[in-house]
Amino acid sequence: MSKKVCILLGTKKGAFVLESAFDRQSWRLRGPYCETWPMNHVIADPATGTIYAGGGNEWFGPAVWKSTDLGASWTHSSEGLAYGPGEQPIKAVWSLARRNGSLYAGVEPAGLFVSEDEGRTWTHLSGLREHPSRPDWNPGGGGLILHSLVLHPRDDNQIWVGISAAGVFHTADGGATWEARNRGTRADFLPEGQNYPEHGQCVHCLVMAPGMPNRLYQQNHCGMYRSDDGGRNWISVEAGLPSSFGFPAAVHPRDPNTLFLVPLNGDTAGRFVPDARAAVWRTRDGGRTWSDQREGLPQENAFFGVLRQALATDSLDPAGVYFGTGSGSLYVSADEGDSWACIAQHLPVISSVETLVIEA
Numbered sequence: 001m002s003k004k005v006c007i008l009l010g011t012k013k014g015a016f017v018l019e020s021a022f023d024r025q026s027w028r029l030r031g032p033y034c035e036t037w038p039m040n041h042v043i044a045d046p047a048t049g050t051i052y053a054g055g056g057n058e059w060f061g062p063a064v065w066k067s068t069d070l071g072a073s074w075t076h077s078s079e080g081l082a083y084g085p086g087e088q089p090i091k092a093v094w095s096l097a098r099r100n101g102s103l104y105a106g107v108e109p110a111g112l113f114v115s116e117d118e119g120r121t122w123t124h125l126s127g128l129r130e131h132p133s134r135p136d137w138n139p140g141g142g143g144l145i146l147h148s149l150v151l152h153p154r155d156d157n158q159i160w161v162g163i164s165a166a167g168v169f170h171t172a173d174g175g176a177t178w179e180a181r182n183r184g185t186r187a188d189f190l191p192e193g194q195n196y197p198e199h200g201q202c203v204h205c206l207v208m209a210p211g212m213p214n215r216l217y218q219q220n221h222c223g224m225y226r227s228d229d230g231g232r233n234w235i236s237v238e239a240g241l242p243s244s245f246g247f248p249a250a251v252h253p254r255d256p257n258t259l260f261l262v263p264l265n266g267d268t269a270g271r272f273v274p275d276a277r278a279a280v281w282r283t284r285d286g287g288r289t290w291s292d293q294r295e296g297l298p299q300e301n302a303f304f305g306v307l308r309q310a311l312a313t314d315s316l317d318p319a320g321v322y323f324g325t326g327s328g329s330l331y332v333s334a335d336e337g338d339s340w341a342c343i344a345q346h347l348p349v350i351s352s353v354e355t356l357v358i359e360a
Contacts, residue, residue: 004360005314006070007322008051009330010039010352015053017071018344021360024320024334027343034065034074040094041309044356051356052119054093054105062090062107064119080122081105081113083129095309097149100156106146110137110163112175125175133166133180133199140164140202140221147308148206152213160216160231165202168218168231181231186222205249205308209256217259217287219249219308221267226287237287242274248311252336253319257286260313260321260337262306271305278302280311280321282337296340297331304329309352316357324350 005024009016014032039055053065056078065076081090088109095106103115105122111129113122137144141164148162157174160181167182180199187194187201202221209215214230217237224238224246238244243263252258261281265274273279278297281290304325314320321333328347333340 002360003316004358005316005320006044006356006358007330007332008042008044008352008354008356009324009347009350010042010053010055010309011328011348011350012038013348015039015042015051015065015071016347017051018330019070022316024316024332027332029344030071032348033067033071034076037063037065038092039065039351040092041096041352041354043096043098043354045098046315046356046358049356049358050118052096052098052103054096056092058091060092062093064093064096064103064105064115064122066119077120078122079120080115080124081107083111083124091143094145094147095149097151099151099153102156104149104151104159106149106161108143108145109139110144110146110166112146112149112159112161114175127171127176128161128169128178131169131178131180136200137163137166138200148203150206150208150216153208154213158213160206160208162203162206162218164204165200165221167199167201168203168206170231181227182234183232184227184234184236185218185220185225188222204247207249207251207259209251209259210254212256215256215286217249217251219246219261221245224249224261224287237283240290241281242292245271246306247308248306248323250311250313250321253313253315254317255284257284258336259283259287260311261290262311262323264305270303272303273305276300276302278304278331280323280333280337280340293333293337293340295338296333296342307349307351309354310350312353312355314355314357320355322353322355324353326350 014036016031150160152158279292330344
């Protein structure tokens, strides 16, 4: 059977799906779905093709939507997506991840929930919010959100999360207890002499290298980092990049040394691509060196940003790379970033980009 590639988009006005044949040359756009709710993250289970979309806001409340027919129909539930009496209401779901029948959701204000019934009901994993550092957590520019969910591929008890602005945390017991893992990451916004705290860093994105569960990459408000020991220690890998500031990072599906970034020009300089010239930066050696991939991308007047979950790869060979912009454009590379094409424009603000490869 032939393969079909789907791009799953979360946007400020619903979810969208784009479809292509294996060659990734011609794309068909469908949507918006989820009744145009704000959708922060849309993922799929590659084994079943089921799509999950997490979102909401203060007006709609939080919910996770589900489609078992590639977006033709949807259901949604928020049952159990709530903290206890007297706590701040949950505004939205910000991140989703699936492993061995369990579906996890990171929310705002930062916390972690799990569903064991395909998203119909949810249980709060309260251990994270019981961490001693919880009173010191502060919202980043986008709020106090749990935006990065990284699940160990073989150990169901291990989870890493990224919270703005609290840092990276890890559990080895399924969420009962948590450890801050931020050693070596800066917090330049703190007073001099306090730039390397145990917690309080503004992590922007956290991803795991394929085949190496202890190899993590982190784009931070204050630098780009790699860890080779599961986040216990971090080293800077930002040398050679045009900026230490950015939001998204995406790993290659098979090569743990290949990573893709879209740096921005800084937190106070407009938060758009440097010099308004678009590029995806790629490393083939774990961050020791970087190269800018620009062919097919706009090289003038590109005053756009790319949000933390809006860069992704697919599982094909060569790997496809995809990113969506805050101005509603979607770019695709079918050759691991060597060349690019714009396949959609004038969409709502793109919050997330994920991929699904299925048998057509």
